[in-house]
Amino acid sequence: xxxxxxxxxxxxxxxxxxxxxxxxxxxxxxxxxxxxxxxxxxxxxxxxxxxxxxxxxxxxxxxxxxxxxxxxxxxxxxxxxxxxxxxxxxxxxxxxxxxxxxxxxxxxxxxxxxxxxxxxxxxxxxxxxxxxxxxxxxxxxxxxxxxxxxxxxxxxxxxxxx
Amino acid sequence: xxxxxxxxxxxxxxxxxxxxxxxxxxxxxxxxxxxxxxxxxxxxxxxxxxxxxxxxxxxxxxxxxxxxxxxxxxxxxxxxxxxxxxxxxxxxxxxxxxxxxxxxxxxxxxxxxxxxxxxxxxxxxxxxxxxxxxxxxxxxxxxxxxxxxxxxxxxxxxxxxx
Numbered sequence: 001x002x003x004x005x006x007x008x009x010x011x012x013x014x015x016x017x018x019x020x021x022x023x024x025x026x027x028x029x030x031x032x033x034x035x036x037x038x039x040x041x042x043x044x045x046x047x048x049x050x051x052x053x054x055x056x057x058x059x060x061x062x063x064x065x066x067x068x069x070x071x072x073x074x075x076x077x078x079x080x081x082x083x084x085x086x087x088x089x090x091x092x093x094x095x096x097x098x099x100x101x102x103x104x105x106x107x108x109x110x111x112x113x114x115x116x117x118x119x120x121x122x123x124x125x126x127x128x129x130x131x132x133x134x135x136x137x138x139x140x141x142x143x144x145x146x147x148x149x150x151x152x153x154x155x156x157x158x159x160x161x162x
Numbered sequence: 163x164x165x166x167x168x169x170x171x172x173x174x175x176x177x178x179x180x181x182x183x184x185x186x187x188x189x190x191x192x193x194x195x196x197x198x199x200x201x202x203x204x205x206x207x208x209x210x211x212x213x214x215x216x217x218x219x220x221x222x223x224x225x226x227x228x229x230x231x232x233x234x235x236x237x238x239x240x241x242x243x244x245x246x247x248x249x250x251x252x253x254x255x256x257x258x259x260x261x262x263x264x265x266x267x268x269x270x271x272x273x274x275x276x277x278x279x280x281x282x283x284x285x286x287x288x289x290x291x292x293x294x295x296x297x298x299x300x301x302x303x304x305x306x307x308x309x310x311x312x313x314x315x316x317x318x319x320x321x322x323x324x
Contacts, residue, residue: 055228056237056260057219066217075218090284091256094277098218098253112289115256119289120282122252127274127281 012036012083013107013139015045019060020085020146023047030150031086033060035068038079038102043068060084061092065099076100085143087136090115093122096132103133107143174198174245175269175301177207181222182247182308185209192312193248195222197230200241200264205230222246223254227261238262247305249298252277255284258294265295269305 012034019032028048035044044067049058061084069075081103082096087110094115096104104116111118116134123131174196181194190210197206206229211220223246231237243265244258249272256277258266266278273280278296285293 050237050260054231054235054237056231056239056262057224057228057257058237062219066219069216069218073216075212075216075220077218089256089260090252090277090282090287091254091260094251094253094256094282095219098212098251100218113291114289115252115282115284119287120252120256120277120284122277122282125252125281127276129275 012040012042012081013085013105015042016060016083016085016107017139017142017146019045019047020143023049023060024146024150026052028052030146031060031084033064033082033084035064035077035101036081036083043071043080057091059089059092061088062095065095065101069099078102081105082132085146086110087114087116087118089113090120090122093120097122097128097130100130101132103135105135105138107137107139108147109136109140174202174204174243175247175267177204178222178245178247178269179301179304179308181207181209182305185211185222186308186312188214190214192308193222193246195226195244195246197226197239197263198243198245205233205242219253221251221254223250224257227257227263231261240264243267244294247308248272249276249278249280251275252282252284255282259284259290259292262292263294265297267297267300269299269301270309271298271302 016032016034020030024030032047044064046060046063048060078100080101083105085107087106115122177196178194182192186192194209206226208222208225210222240262245267247269249268277284
């Protein structure tokens with residue numbers, strides 16, 4: 001294996017991108033998430049499903065947290081790391097704190113909808129009972145391009161529908 | 163019917179209290195929620211289920227929003243009003259904004275865990291895309307007493323277990 005190949009396609013963030021692309025193909029916001037345990041084993045992976053599931057809470061992050069907690073049979077996942085293609089919103093940041101996740105790794109920053117580095121800044125509040133390690137901006141350009149492509153297509157579709 | 167009887171036991175906040183008591187009886191945090199439509203029809207009612215369902219997102223508010231959205235087959239509920247016995251946390255406030263609820267009515271304020279009037283103050287952020295009408299402090303004393311009783315019992319149980 002050459003050095004350039006060492007970033008395998010099945011690393012968690014790559015899987016999150018696969019989920020984001022699959023969500024876009026379903027007409028959902030193109031956001032994907034993967035939850036791994038302390039050994040890096042993938043416990044859950046999902047894209048957004050708010051429209052398909054008629055569930056305003058069905059963001060990718062919420063779904064993988066719920067899936068992994070159900071799999072484990074416990075509501076707290078303190079050894080786990082969440083990879084997601086976009087900065088989580090306030091709802092998802094709150095869920096990350098409730099689940100006691102060890103680390104959050106996200107790709108694109110979200111100045112409009114984000115609740116970690118923007119807006120509600122959930123983990124930065126004195127009353128927040130859990131502060132995961134946060135790593136933002138991983139493969140940011142790639143995630144931003146995916147989002148831009150999706151919203152440009154949506155605008156094209158809207159103008160065709162008029 | 164005398165004037166003092168006009169507050170029926172099946173008004174939404176009373177139902178939320180019934181759900182809170184039922185949650186406490188299951189060993190969950192004693193919080194209950196009810197979601198009603200524009201006509202006051204109850205679409206969903208639930209207490210907290212985080213422990214029983216092994217789901218860190220299973221707060222009463224999340225469960226009634228998810229139930230009602232599934233019932234309607236749509237992820238937004240702009241005509242609906244949420245009644246809950248405690249100020250929602252940041253996660254639940256985010257879900258309320260995503261669901262576009264018309265109004266939030268809560269009982270006790272929660273200086274430690276609340277995300278509406280405390281902490282993240284989700285609806286007060288310039289980036290928050292939806293601001294429901296918020297009415298807090300309804301039957302606050304009753305809700306506070308229920309919470310205090312629950313946590314006192316929990317402490318008693320803990321000291322017996324030691």
